[in-house]
Amino acid sequence: MKWYAVLFLPAALLVSFLFLPMxxxxxxxxxxxxxxTLGDPSVLRAIGLTLYASGVSTLIGLITGVPLAxxxxxKEFPLxxxxxxxVRLPLVVPHLAAGVALLLTFGRGFFLGRALGDLGxxxxxxxxxxxxxxxxxxxxxxxxxxxxxxxxxxARMEGVARTLGASPWxxxxxVSLPLAWRGVVxxxxxxxxxxxxxxxxxxxxxxxxxxxxxxxxxxxxxYGLEYAQPVAxxxxxxxxxxFLGVQLAAWREHGxx
Numbered sequence: 001m002k003w004y005a006v007l008f009l010p011a012a013l014l015v016s017f018l019f020l021p022m023x024x025x026x027x028x029x030x031x032x033x034x035x036x037t038l039g040d041p042s043v044l045r046a047i048g049l050t051l052y053a054s055g056v057s058t059l060i061g062l063i064t065g066v067p068l069a070x071x072x073x074x075k076e077f078p079l080x081x082x083x084x085x086x087v088r089l090p091l092v093v094p095h096l097a098a099g100v101a102l103l104l105t106f107g108r109g110f111f112l113g114r115a116l117g118d119l120g121x122x123x124x125x126x127x128x129x130x131x132x133x134x135x136x137x138x139x140x141x142x143x144x145x146x147x148x149x150x151x152x153x154x155a156r157m158e159g160v161a162r163t164l165g166a167s168p169w170x171x172x173x174x175v176s177l178p179l180a181w182r183g184v185v186x187x188x189x190x191x192x193x194x195x196x197x198x199x200x201x202x203x204x205x206x207x208x209x210x211x212x213x214x215x216x217x218x219x220x221x222x223y224g225l226e227y228a229q230p231v232a233x234x235x236x237x238x239x240x241x242x243f244l245g246v247q248l249a250a251w252r253e254h255g256x257x
Contacts, residue, residue: 022236029233037230047234051212053127054195057134061142061191066184069146070172074155091140098136099204106132106205129206134195141194142187149183150176169209193242196235212238 037043072084090098106113106123113123123129153176161171177184199213207214212235220228 001013022240025229025233029229033226034230034233037234042210043212043215043231043234046210046212046231047238049127049130049209050196050211050213050235051238053130054134054138054192054198054241057138057195058129058188058192060131060135062159062184062188065143065187066146066177070150070176072143073147073150087140087143089140090137095137095198095200096204099133099201102129102136102201102205104131105196111126116154123205125206125208127206127209130202130209130211133201133205134198137198137201138191138194142184142191145187146180146184149187150182152183153179189242189245193239196242197239 014183016183044100052248068087072087093101103124104110106129108115108117116123121128122133157179158168160172162168166174167228197213199217202211203214203217210218212231216228216231216235219231
């Protein structure tokens with residue numbers, strides 16, 4: 001008991017450091033100003049665009065990331081460690097640097113950006129630019145979560161399905177994915193929430209149209225804390241709601257595991 005008491009003080013300090021700023025933000029919000037902000041069309045557009053763009057990026061991440069997670073979980077091949085490092089790299093790259101890298105790649109100065117632009121797909125100062133910025137910084141969360149979920153599914157169960165005549169594709173859909181779905185859903189929610197909170201890569205690649213984070217930055221810079229705070233409260237409330245969804249899914253998985 002004394003050993004745990006020694007650890008309690010530094011642990012309590014960190015928890016307080018993480019919790020108090022968020023609590024202060026919510027408790028100091030003026031309900032009248034918050035209501036006016038919720039009725040502001042520009043705020044509603046920014047929040048709607050944020051949810052939409054992050055949802056699209058999550059869908060793309062789901063379609064491309066789950067197969068990648070499954071391959072990383074089940075297969076051994078040369079340079080696998082390098083591939084895993086590439087997947088995790090966006091988690092440690094400064095997001096402003098990520099935005100510059102995306103701008104150099106998908107802007108008109110590079111052949112890929114020019115080719116896609118000629119096809120009518122423009123990324124600079126556009127919704128597709130917001131989507132790929134969110135996709136770049138948040139997709140590793142989905143891949144990592146899905147990979148961990150597939151790791152928990154015994155490979156022998158797929159082997160049993162194969163011996164009963166199921167193809168590898170059918171074994172994946174009927175055995176592996178149903179058993180790993182909670183981890184996949186948890187990864188999707190984390191990716192969605194991370195996309196909603198992204199700022200650095202977006203502000204470089206697509207400042208306009210504004211998402212919630214860039215609108216918050218503009219109001220803070222142009223009008224001060226009083227006008228930025230309600231937007232921050234709304235954005236934080238959305239992210240906390242998604243976080244609680246992730247935690248609930250994790251608790252259910254743990255309770256049924």
